[in-house]
Amino acid sequence: MNIKPDLTPESWQYRDLNTRAPSLSVLADTLIELAQEGHPVCAGTADLQHSNGLVKFHDAYPDRFVQFGISEQNMVSAAAGIATTGMMPYVATFASFIGLLTCEQIRMDVAYCAQPVRMIGHHTGISMGFYGTSHHATEDISTMRAIADLTVVSPSDGAQFRQLLRHSATWPEPIYFRIGRGHDPVVYEASEPFELGKAKVHGIGDDITIIACGMAVHGAKQAVEALNAAGHSAGLIDMHTIKPLDEAAVLQAAERSRVVLTVEEHNILGGLGSAVAEVMAENPGKARLKRHGIMDEYALISPPMKLYQHYKLDGPGILEVAEALL
Numbered sequence: 001m002n003i004k005p006d007l008t009p010e011s012w013q014y015r016d017l018n019t020r021a022p023s024l025s026v027l028a029d030t031l032i033e034l035a036q037e038g039h040p041v042c043a044g045t046a047d048l049q050h051s052n053g054l055v056k057f058h059d060a061y062p063d064r065f066v067q068f069g070i071s072e073q074n075m076v077s078a079a080a081g082i083a084t085t086g087m088m089p090y091v092a093t094f095a096s097f098i099g100l101l102t103c104e105q106i107r108m109d110v111a112y113c114a115q116p117v118r119m120i121g122h123h124t125g126i127s128m129g130f131y132g133t134s135h136h137a138t139e140d141i142s143t144m145r146a147i148a149d150l151t152v153v154s155p156s157d158g159a160q161f162r163q164l165l166r167h168s169a170t171w172p173e174p175i176y177f178r179i180g181r182g183h184d185p186v187v188y189e190a191s192e193p194f195e196l197g198k199a200k201v202h203g204i205g206d207d208i209t210i211i212a213c214g215m216a217v218h219g220a221k222q223a224v225e226a227l228n229a230a231g232h233s234a235g236l237i238d239m240h241t242i243k244p245l246d247e248a249a250v251l252q253a254a255e256r257s258r259v260v261l262t263v264e265e266h267n268i269l270g271g272l273g274s275a276v277a278e279v280m281a282e283n284p285g286k287a288r289l290k291r292h293g294i295m296d297e298y299a300l301i302s303p304p305m306k307l308y309q310h311y312k313l314d315g316p317g318i319l320e321v322a323e324a325l326l
Helices: 014-020 023-036 055-060 072-083 095-101 103-111 140-145 158-168 216-229 247-256 272-282 304-310 315-325
Strands: 041-045 065-067 088-094 118-122 151-153 175-178 208-212 234-238 241-243 259-267 288-294
Touching (some): 023 041, 023 055, 023 088, 023 118, 023 158, 041 072, 055 065, 072 088, 072 095, 072 103, 095 103, 095 118, 095 175, 140 175, 140 241, 140 259, 140 272, 208 216, 208 247, 208 272, 208 315, 216 234, 234 247, 241 272, 247 272, 259 272, 259 315, 272 288, 288 315
Parallel strands (some): 041 065, 088 118, 118 175, 151 175, 208 234, 259 288
Antiparallel strands (some): 151 241
16 A cells, blocks of 8 residues: 655654754754854764654765764763763754753763753643643753753744754753644744843733743744733743843842733743742742643543643733733
8 A cells, every 4th residue: 555644734744844944954954054164163963864854964964973873861961072072062852852861861970970962852831732741841951951051942943943943052051951742833023043051031011021942932922912912011021041040130020010921831830930939939029820731630531732732832822811811
């Protein structure tokens, strides 16, 4: 029987996915740019070069690419070893594996040894949908931000990811990037500037300020626009760097707004909401805090867009949560 591959946007044909999901091409394209500019970058993956687009980097720089097979822990340890030679490795696999399975290797071989390894966890949060709990990554922010000397970054779209990747070439600490499944809605123009460790403040609201990261930024932006159109004073902070957290931006919101709402595609325990709560607890302002995300449970199994609706992580859902607070 001759069965043609399913090439619809909902398909999981990984060899074709990155051609239809632009954000999955950002990693390889940016690493190629950095290599061409003379940066000592190299790349590796755990049998997922088609799902993360690194096959393109392999084709351009085959001597700088390592296919580790399904051995994620070995990949991270090997990357730490490669880094001692003066290279800067970027290694990528599903966020559920690199953000959880390789925690010990990241802690001991990379962060403790201060090696400039950049770890990219893709298809993060609940974006793996039907693949279920083993492939959902709703604890990785908590795990990674608890490791000393490790930067944690959650870009909202491809344009932001590209800018922050470029900054990573000169960043002194190892970095954990968590990115989506490549179908990220566009939030920013390609020319928009970003800095690691510096939040993108879209405004501080007198009534409410939403602090979001990753895929939640797009929905939060829609919610803020709707709130302002309805007569409320609402603001938005894109906290793309979760560690080190931009505490000044958090305190600005806590001092001016009546409510601060954090939104993340992650367990509300230990993630962005917890990071913001820690700052607000030690530096009290007038705002009360509401954390919104996965409510300390294992996510259901369903198509990603249905899950975002169910957990109120899309624009209408975030708006509903914000209106209830107000």
